Amino acid sequence: MSKDPLVSTAWLYERLSAPDIQIVDASWYMPSEARDPQREYERAHIPGAVFFDIDEIADTDSGLPHMLPSPAKFASRVQAMGLGDGSTIVVYDGGGLRAARTWWAFRAMGHENVVVLDGGLSKWIAEGRPVEDLPPSPQERHFTPRYSADLVRDKAQVLRAIESGREQLVDARPAARFTAEAPEPREGLRGGHMPGARNVPSSTVIAPDGTLLPADKLKAVFEAAGVELDKPIVTTCGSGVTASILALALARLGRPRVAVYDGSWTEWGGLPDTPVVTGPA
Structure with missing residues (x-):
């Protein structure tokens, strides 16, 4: 088993003032949730945390939501936030472990x-730990981007994976969207899933208290969905956020190099010619 990709609230609390620990609020919400992550961050965040906007630190010309930016843009933005080489970066969010997207993005840019x-800001506050509303004053820090292509998949690579069967596709969307029984939240997308994909809704890997399930329970969830944990895996979802939660869960299971399909269903389901299957896997 490799190093666990999550840390506890107690672990972080003991290291709040450590100079090599950099804290990042990477909260993000669907429009239907009617929450403003930037405003919530300004009202209360873990002391010293900076805000990472996945919709701005992104390829804003792609036409798809929060796609990975170029390494140069990523480095420029995080350097200005005081995030860089030699530091341990701790990412959190306001609920649902969606900070996994930013965890994956840093690793895709070479920062391991x-x-x-674990449990994010909700658990932190529930335990009575400190928050502040002070704006940060980060000192710029050098960040060396080293793009890790093995952690990223695009549409062409997913098509090849379907044709060859060499990589398993694991979809993090809710079951009803996977089967096309429920509509997609984004307009203009077909319902269903990629041929051969397995469905592991991201909610099924998260405990009631908002923490990631322990390894034995995670293993049971993936195996029940028909995922072979010893074979290559690519995760996907609506727009690459909850797919990253599955990548995080698989890292806890000793699979740290799982790739994420960045465009996910927003790209795939929005095209007229990509193969789509409806009904259960």
Whole structure:
């Protein structure tokens, strides 16, 4: 089993003032949730945390939501936030472990020393730990991007995976969207899933208290969905956020190099010619 990709609230609390720990609020919400992550961050965040906007630190010309930016843009943005080489980056969010997207993004840019706060801000506050509303004053820090292509998949690579069967596709969307029984939240997308994909809704890997399930329970969830944990895996979802939660869960199971399909269903389901299957897997 490799190093766990999550840290506890107690672990972070003991290291709040450590100079090599950099804390990042990477909260993100669907429009239907009617929550403003930037405003919530300004009202209360873990002391010293900076805000990472996945919709701005992105390829804003792609036409798809929060796609990975170029390494140069990523480095420029995080350097200005005081995030860089030699630091341990701890990412958290306001609920649902969606900070996994930013965890994956840092690793896709070559920064492996990044972890997710298990339970996020909700658990932190529930335990009576400190928050502040002070704007940060980060000192710029050098960040060396080293793009890790093995952690990223595009449409052409997913098509080849379907044709060859060499990589398993694991979809993090809710079951009703996977089967096309429920509509997609984004307009203009077909319902269903990619041929051969397995369905592991991201909610099924998260415990009631918002923490990631322990390894034995995670293993049971993936195996029940027909995922072979010893074979290559690519995760997908609506727009690459909850797919990253599955990648995080698989990292806890000793599979740290799982790839994420960045465009996910927003790209795939929005095209007229990509193969789509409806009904259960």
